[in-house]
Amino acid sequence: MSAAPFVVIGAGQAGLQVCDSLRKLGYAGELVLIGAEATLPYQRPPLSKKFLAGDLEAERLYFRPATYYAKLDVTLLLDREVHRIDREHHAIEFTDGLRLAYAKLALTTGARVRPLQGPGADCPDVFYVRTLDDGLRLRARLRDVSHVTIVGGGFIGLEVAAMARSLGKEVVLLETLDRLMARAVSPAVSAYFADLHRAHGVDLRLACGVRGLETDAGTLRVSISQGPDIDTGLLVAGIGVLPNAELAVDAGLEGRDGIVVDVHARTADPDIVAAGDCTLHDNGFLARQVRLESVQNAVDQAKIAAASMLGLAEPYVQVPWFWSDQYDAKLQMAGIGMPFDECVLRGERASGSFSMFYFRAGRLVGADSINRPVDHMACRKLLAQGTIVSPAELGREDIDLMQLART
Amino acid sequence: MPKITYRQADGREDVVDVPDGWSLMEAAIQNDIAGIVAECGGGCACATCHVYVDEADLARLPPVGSMEGDMLECTAAERRPNSRLSCQIRVSAALDGLRVDIPERQT
Numbered sequence: 165m166s167a168a169p170f171v172v173i174g175a176g177q178a179g180l181q182v183c184d185s186l187r188k189l190g191y192a193g194e195l196v197l198i199g200a201e202a203t204l205p206y207q208r209p210p211l212s213k214k215f216l217a218g219d220l221e222a223e224r225l226y227f228r229p230a231t232y233y234a235k236l237d238v239t240l241l242l243d244r245e246v247h248r249i250d251r252e253h254h255a256i257e258f259t260d261g262l263r264l265a266y267a268k269l270a271l272t273t274g275a276r277v278r279p280l281q282g283p284g285a286d287c288p289d290v291f292y293v294r295t296l297d298d299g300l301r302l303r304a305r306l307r308d309v310s311h312v313t314i315v316g317g318g319f320i321g322l323e324v325a326a327m328a329r330s331l332g333k334e335v336v337l338l339e340t341l342d343r344l345m346a347r348a349v350s351p352a353v354s355a356y357f358a359d360l361h362r363a364h365g366v367d368l369r370l371a372c373g374v375r376g377l378e379t380d381a382g383t384l385r386v387s388i389s390q391g392p393d394i395d396t397g398l399l400v401a402g403i404g405v406l407p408n409a410e411l412a413v414d415a416g417l418e419g420r421d422g423i424v425v426d427v428h429a430r431t432a433d434p435d436i437v438a439a440g441d442c443t444l445h446d447n448g449f450l451a452r453q454v455r456l457e458s459v460q461n462a463v464d465q466a467k468i469a470a471a472s473m474l475g476l477a478e479p480y481v482q483v484p485w486f487w488s489d490q491y492d493a494k495l496q497m498a499g500i501g502m503p504f505d506e507c508v509l510r511g512e513r514a515s516g517s518f519s520m521f522y523f524r525a526g527r528l529v530g531a532d533s534i535n536r537p538v539d540h541m542a543c544r545k546l547l548a549q550g551t552i553v554s555p556a557e558l559g560r561e562d563i564d565l566m567q568l569a570r571t
Numbered sequence: 572m573p574k575i576t577y578r579q580a581d582g583r584e585d586v587v588d589v590p591d592g593w594s595l596m597e598a599a600i601q602n603d604i605a606g607i608v609a610e611c612g613g614g615c616a617c618a619t620c621h622v623y624v625d626e627a628d629l630a631r632l633p634p635v636g637s638m639e640g641d642m643l644e645c646t647a648a649e650r651r652p653n654s655r656l657s658c659q660i661r662v663s664a665a666l667d668g669l670r671v672d673i674p675e676r677q678t
């Protein structure tokens with residue numbers, strides 16, 4: 165009998181990276197990648213960006229063509245849902261009852277959208293942006309409406325708002341907090357983006373939530389916490405995600421806000437690792453437990469998880485980074501800048517190209533850059549190296565940051 | 572369809588038919604060309620789809636955009652005068668026969 169395969173549950177960015185890294189690290193055994201969706205693994209970031217406005221074929225979102233999986237000798241099981249993990253017998257069970265043994269198991273199950281609550285939230289004109297199917301449905305429906313209501317002033321909501329405006333739709337955006345992207349960026353950057361969206365014609369309502377929805381003769385009526393009802397064509401909710409931790413939790417592994425893993429992406433079971441959006445992990449760079457929703461986290465943590473599957477204990481210490489595209493503004497975030505006790509501006513806000521660098525207890529902890537990619541890349545380098553820099557240095561445009569990062 | 576040649580650092584070459592309007596990066600990814608990482612999926616945000624364009628072909632390309640120029644300062648392999656980010660180059664009939672070299676490293 166041959167040895168049981170290494171099995172990866174979840175065919176998103178992290179799952180694909182686990183497979184790729186396992187092969188790069190020399191694992192030559194059987195490898196199975198399981199995806200709940202029917203399509204080849206694809207990139208999600210464009211779904212709230214250029215994919216919505218254009219006529220980009222779904223195939224162009226694929227990470228890799230089908231031949232890649234063959235070449236990598238990965239058995240791809242798509243459109244298959246795993247029902248449970250039988251840790252005692254080292255096997256997983258699919259919803260159709262079939263079982264598959266594993267030698268090592270990687271959970272890269274990702275996250276799902278947090279559903280809108282309240283009366284009418286289940287009506288068909290409420291859209292989300294997470295899966296390719298979500299993107300295709302929203303893109304098609306957008307063509308038929310002239311007015312769009314967006315709930316949530318985070319990356320997804322704001323990116324969709326920008327795309328909807330580029331399509332000429334009237335857009336109302338509701339955010340319950342008093343500023344945009346409050347989890348991710350500083351108040352100054354929030355304010356910049358509020359101005360940007362208003363300048364592009366978005367009717368932005370801060371500190372305003374949805375109370376309920378009703379459909380009336382083809383129109384969706386949104387009642388809100390402040391102000392009169394809004395009649396709209398469709399509603400897009402971008403109010404966060406919930407980690408898919410149930411498989412792990414049901415199997416007796418620890419999972420609160422995500423599958424709990426150590427700095428090596430290992431669960432408490434020596435044969436099970438986890439990586440990506442689904443994990444609540446010990447982050448070696450941040451020196452705390454955190455859940456991150458990003459391409460960077462999916463890729464970098466998956467590499468660590470693959471190493472752990474092969475018994476190599478590499479620590480996850482990579483610098484977190486994120487990006488968002490809204491109109492002509494490319495927002496790039498390095499590190500985790502919030503909370504900070506000191507910050508410095510580089511460049512000029514009015515030019516539409518500037519960075520804010522954040523410090524905590526005298527140490528650089530992160531930066532938000534708007535159309536300043538070199539600042540972003542330099543900040544990532546400075547953070548990775550732990551270079552000691554002062555706010556005054558970073559604020560001076562005559563100092564070359566890439567140079568500073570190289571010294 | 573325009574033909575593009577991707578050459579690896581070890582000299583191996585892949586010639587690929589690229590649909591009009593695709594980027595050089597996309598064509599590389601969809602044809603499973605090694606060495607183009609494209610972490611950000613074409614957002615001009617990561618500098619991991621760096622290529623060196625054959626000197627003879629440089630004049631056929633649109634000029635380096637300002638964002639691309641900035642990102643080229645951040646490539647893992649050395650920036651040269653013929654460095655480009657493959658996500659920023661749209662393929663059209665005018666680029667038929669283009670040859671690019673893939674650097675030894677992207678990250």
